[in-house]
Amino acid sequence: MKRKSIIILIIFLFVALVGLIGFKGTMEEMSKEREEITRNYLEKEVADTTYGGEVFAEFHTFMVKSNRAYIWSYTSEYYEDDGSVYQGRASSGPRIIYFSNEKEPVDHFRPGHGSYYSESIKEKFPFYLHNKVLSFPSESGEVIQNLKEKIEYRAEKYFDKKIRDREEVASKKQIQKVYEEKDPEYWGEMVPGVIKRIDTEEKVVALTLDACDGDYDRELIAHLRKEDIPATLFIASPWIENNEKELEALADDPLFYIAGHGKDHLPLSVEGKEAYGEKGTGGVKEVMEEIVYNSRDIEEVTGKEPSYFRSGTAHYDEVAVSIANSLNKKVIGFTVAADGGTTFSKEEIKEAVLGTGPGGIILAHMNHPNSEIAKGLIEGIISLREEGYRFIHLKEYEDKFYEL
Ligand SMILES: [Zn+2]
Numbered sequence: 558m559k560r561k562s563i564i565i566l567i568i569f570l571f572v573a574l575v576g577l578i579g580f581k582g583t584m585e586e587m588s589k590e591r592e593e594i595t596r597n598y599l600e601k602e603v604a605d606t607t608y609g610g611e612v613f614a615e616f617h618t619f620m621v622k623s624n625r626a627y628i629w630s631y632t633s634e635y636y637e638d639d640g641s642v643y644q645g646r647a648s649s650g651p652r653i654i655y656f657s658n659e660k661e662p663v664d665h666f667r668p669g670h671g672s673y674y675s676e677s678i679k680e681k682f683p684f685y686l687h688n689k690v691l692s693f694p695s696e697s698g699e700v701i702q703n704l705k706e707k708i709e710y711r712a713e714k715y716f717d718k719k720i721r722d723r724e725e726v727a728s729k730k731q732i733q734k735v736y737e738e739k740d741p742e743y744w745g746e747m748v749p750g751v752i753k754r755i756d757t758e759e760k761v762v763a764l765t766l767d768a769c770d771g772d773y774d775r776e777l778i779a780h781l782r783k784e785d786i787p788a789t790l791f792i793a794s795p796w797i798e799n800n801e802k803e804l805e806a807l808a809d810d811p812l813f814y815i816a817g818h819g820k821d822h823l824p825l826s827v828e829g830k831e832a833y834g835e836k837g838t839g840g841v842k843e844v845m846e847e848i849v850y851n852s853r854d855i856e857e858v859t860g861k862e863p864s865y866f867r868s869g870t871a872h873y874d875e876v877a878v879s880i881a882n883s884l885n886k887k888v889i890g891f892t893v894a895a896d897g898g899t900t901f902s903k904e905e906i907k908e909a910v911l912g913t914g915p916g917g918i919i920l921a922h923m924n925h926p927n928s929e930i931a932k933g934l935i936e937g938i939i940s941l942r943e944e945g946y947r948f949i950h951l952k953e954y955e956d957k958f959y960e961l
Contacts, residue, residue, distance in 0.1 A: 587618050587626065595654055598662040599630055603652065608645045610636025613711050615704040616652075617697075619686055626654040627686060629693055631704035635712040642716045649701060651690045653681060722853050726845050732883045736827065736841045741874030744830050747961050750878035751890040755916035756959040760946045762913050763954070764788040764938070765889060766923040768796040769822050769869060773803055774923045777931035782812060786938055787950045789889070791818035791867045794854045796924060801858055808859035814950055815859055817886065820850040822869030825877040832872035844877045848884050865889045865951065871920070887958065889951065891920035895937070896930045906933025911940055916959070918951075 587595070599614035606612055612634050619627040630652045634645030653666040668677040678690055694701060747753060755763065766777070766788050773796075781788055790813050797804055807813045824830065824837030825844055831837060838844045848866055856862045866886035868877075878888050895901070895909040899922050906921070906929065913919055921934055938948065951958075 587621050591626075591660055592618075594660070595626060595628070595662060598654065598665075599632055599652075602662070603630070603665055603667070604632035604634065604648060605646055606634050608634060608636040608643075610634045610645050611712070611715060613708040613715075615707045617700050617704065619651075619689060620683075622683070624656045624658070624660075626656070627682060627690075628652050628654065629690075629701065629704075631701060631708060633705075633708050633712070635716065637716055637719070640720060642712070644712075647705075649694075649704075651678060651682070651693070718853065718857070722846075722850050725853070726842065726849050729845060729849075729884070732880065733841050733845065735883075736876055736880050739827075739876045739879075741827060741876040743875050744826070744872065746871050746873075747890060748873050748878060749875045749961055750882060751873060751888050751961050752918070752958045753890045753961050754892045754918050754959050755951075755954045756957045757916040757954065760915055760944070761949045761954070762916075762941065762946050763918050763949055763951045764934075765791060765816075765867070765891065765918055765920050765951070767791045767793075767818055767867065767920065768800075768924045769793050769818065769922065770795045770924060771799045772924045772926050773800050774926040774928075774931055776926065777923055777934065778807070780931055780935045782810070784935065784938065785812070786948045787812050787814075788948075789814045789816050789865060789951050790923065791816045791865070791889075792851075792855055793818035793822040793869060794820045794851050795822060797854050797858060804855075804858050808861065814865075814952060815855055815861065816863045816865035816867065816889065817848060817851045817855060818867055819869045820847050820854070823847055824870045824872035825868035825881070826872070826874050827876045827880075828874070830872070830874065832870040835870060837870075837872065838877070841876075841880060844880045845884065848881055848886060852884075852886075887955075889918065890961070892917035893919050894921075895919050895934065896921045896925075896928070899925050899928055899930065901929070901933065903929035903933040903936070906930060907937040907940065910934060910937025911944075913941065913946075916954075916957070 596614050600612045604612040612632055614632040616628040616630040631649045633647035636643055636645050654662050655664040657663045666681055668674050675691055679687055682690055808815050824832040826837035827841055829837055829839040838847050852862055866881050867889050881888050893909050893913050896906050921930055
């Protein structure tokens with residue numbers, strides 16, 4: 558009898574252990590990156606808007622298992638009317654987010670209403686989550702309250718900034734008035750007022766890198782750090798959205814100087830001119846917004862207001878350049894487009910860098926990690942240095958800027 562119970566106990570422990578390991582083995586952690594993607598998905602695809610406002614989402618994760626995230630989501634819309642901010646529709650409840658094999662959210666489930674509510678949860682959620690999910694509002698009210706507070710905080714910050722930015726542009730009515738009278742004569746990359754190079758015979762070269770949108774060429778930045786090559790980084794607001802922490806780190810590194818590259822990465826025109834099929838800003842006010850809003854986005858992360866600007870596509874009319882100058886930004890052009898707008902091969906990039914010449918400003922991109930830019934640039938930079946060239950910060954040569 559005694560032996561029998563010991564055997565039963567051992568079998569029981571064995572089964573429990575296997576069960577526990579098996580269960581743990583299928584659980585996955587929600588990475589920070591995946592959390593961010595899920596939050597974006599909830600804000601853009603899952604939540605409803607009623608007032609054309611901005612949706613904010615936060616969530617609590619019950620578990621992640623084989624391309625599914627079981628979560629409690631809280632979403633709320635906020636909108637602005639006449640300078641005041643109001644809450645629109647809010648929604649709180651369990652959801653399942655389905656991911657593709659590449660970890661992209663592709664679909665979601667939300668439970669039915671009323672009497673279908675618990676039925677549909679029991680159907681779609683794993684059995685061991687049923688009670689947890691059904692009792693979540695009563696048992697874990699403070700978690701939901703926390704999600705709500707996080708959203709309120711983000712919404713407040715978002716609208717405060719939006720209103721402040723707008724007021725800043727509005728407060729510069731004088732600038733607007735002056736330039737609204739003016740018709741531009743030129744359109745292109747090298748129009749009057751754009752700084753094309755440094756006026757010197759010294760063997761010095763300045764590297765400038767544009768960050769236009771999402772991606773980040775970490776390899777390139779790592780190389781520059783290793784070789785101690787200073788660079789001015791032109792950062793567009795869409796890039797900041799995905800790389801806030803990265804921007805903070807770059808701004809803290811004395812090797813890099815952070816400059817503006819536009820709120821929406823637009824060609825800078827006072828009359829909606831196009832460059833590479835991209836329609837530019839449509840008037841003086843839009844030019845100001847493109848510069849000022851981007852400037853504030855950068856300042857918010859780095860604590861410093863940038864004093865250089867380069868537009869998306871690096872196209873301007875001379876009135877837009879003057880507007881930038883009135884907003885205390887120097888407009889930085891380039892001597893050599895070293896990556897041919899990101900189309901060049903490694904050899905072509907290297908050759909372009911080598912042809913820069915004294916006082917040259919090199920333009921390349923830091924948002925194309927899957928290109929040959931990092932390798933071509935670094936090889937070119939090292940060769941140029943072997944020829945006796947020194948890489949400098951634009952700041953050091955500000956008094957020798959050569960304007961067109
Ligand atoms: Zn760009």
